[in-house]
Amino acid sequence: MLKGEKRREVYLTALVLLALYLSLGETLIPKPFPWMKLGLANIATIIALEKFDSKMAIEVLLLRILIQGLMLGTMFTPSFIISLLSGGASTLLMIFLYRYRQKLSLIAICVMGAFTHNICQLIIVYFLLFRNISIYSKSIFMFIWGFLFMGCISGVITGYIGEKLRLRRGATK
Known part of the structure; x- marks a missing residue:
């Protein structure tokens, strides 16, 4: 094995x-x-994206979800499927947005990723568990907006931590 591959x-x-x-x-x-x-586990994905590349970010996400599913015994349960699909969608969006890193802060990228993660979670949960329930009530809409708001706050937190780590490739800060 080459030294770079092992590293x-x-x-x-x-x-x-x-x-x-x-x-x-x-x-x-x-x-x-x-x-x-x-979503603090997302910090490792952000570090992989910030310090290495998009391939490593995807590998970190997939390995974390698979190992967690094995350890907790939740493999192929609704929570595993929700985590895999919503985590995958948000990571792919963050990889896309990372192309514009010169113009976007890591906080903005993480907020968009968290928002996407939560939207995907809500859609998947609806189709897996609640498709027979009417979602047109005031209390459900309040819950959805609260859930999305909390997700954006968590995106700010993880993005802020990622910014403070100053791991950016080629950064001169």
């Missing part, structure tokens, strides 16, 4: 472990709903 594998392993630890640590943070998370 990349070490970093990939470290980022996946970081994502798993952050995800585990997040369970200790009080939240309004048991399934709601801040």
Whole structure:
């Protein structure tokens, strides 16, 4: 194995472990709903994107979700499917937006990723679990807007942490 490939594998392993630890640590943070998370595990994906490349960001995301599914026994359950699809969609959007990194802050990219993640979650949850329920009530709309707002706040938090790490390739700050 080449020295560069081995180094990349070490970093990939470290980022996946970081994502798993952050995800585990997040369970200790009080939240309004048991399934709601801040998305701190996304910091590892952001580091991979910021310091390495989009391929590593996707690998970190997929390995974290697969390993977490195996560890928690949730493989191929609705929560696994929701995590995989919404995490994939938000990561792909962040990779696309990262092309405009000179004009967009990491906070803006993370907010858009978090918003996309939550929109996908809501759509997938509706089709997997609640498609027979009318969603046209005031309380459901208030919940949706609150959920999306909280997602944007978590995007600000993860983006801010990513900015403070100053891992940008070629940055002279």
